[in-house]
Amino acid sequence: MDIAEPRQGRFWVHKHSHGIVAPGDSPRPAGGGIVKRWYFPDLREGLEAWGRYRGSSSKLETAIRIAHLAAEAEGTAVRECFFGFEGDVPGQYVAVVFASSDGAGRVWCRTTVIHTLTEVPGTEPITIKGEPRFSHHFADFVEKNNGTSESAPATPLCTVTQLRIPLSGKCDCGSPECEYSSL
Numbered sequence: 001m002d003i004a005e006p007r008q009g010r011f012w013v014h015k016h017s018h019g020i021v022a023p024g025d026s027p028r029p030a031g032g033g034i035v036k037r038w039y040f041p042d043l044r045e046g047l048e049a050w051g052r053y054r055g056s057s058s059k060l061e062t063a064i065r066i067a068h069l070a071a072e073a074e075g076t077a078v079r080e081c082f083f084g085f086e087g088d089v090p091g092q093y094v095a096v097v098f099a100s101s102d103g104a105g106r107v108w109c110r111t112t113v114i115h116t117l118t119e120v121p122g123t124e125p126i127t128i129k130g131e132p133r134f135s136h137h138f139a140d141f142v143e144k145n146n147g148t149s150e151s152a153p154a155t156p157l158c159t160v161t162q163l164r165i166p167l168s169g170k171c172d173c174g175s176p177e178c179e180y181s182s183l
Helices: 043-050 057-073
Strands: 009-014 020-023 034-040 078-086 093-098 105-110 113-116 124-128 131-137 141-143 149-151
Touching: 034 043, 043 057, 043 078, 043 093, 057 078, 057 093, 057 105, 057 113
Parallel strands: none
Antiparallel strands: 009 020, 009 034, 034 078, 078 093, 093 105, 105 113, 113 131, 124 131, 141 149
16 A cells, blocks of 8 residues: 555544545444544654653654654655544554555554664664564653553653652752752
8 A cells, every 4th residue: 555645634544554444523434443543744743642742852852763763774754643542532652654664653652662663773672472673661661560561650750851850859950841850
């Protein structure tokens, strides 16, 4: 499947072929494997609409940097991004689609980790469901025994460096953007 132009807006699509079935404001079309996704031609706009990096410019910039480095490593460019829905709530990740990937995600930005198919600086090799991948773990990444991850609830993080705030409650980053900064 060749996707000529980046998509923008909400659509019902086939989750494996990524082909548009119907506009997102229409009722769910009949058939299996159809999901609702919100597409953005601009990665920053998509990540901001998803909302899971709200208040963390560092996470947002890291996700954008890693996505573009992965596209460059594959000799292509970021074409679009999308996230699905769980009911009316944005899904657990933003998938980044490259110009050469026929609508499929090549980078997945989650709340506490970014997964890529290509190794780029700042990522480390991992295995997901038996497949080799690469990942960048944010400071609030916590791996559970079942292999899933979630945010660490009790320890606040510096919004600039993504490092844990010391027990003193004062961050040494010195940035006015950090609410814990000891300025």
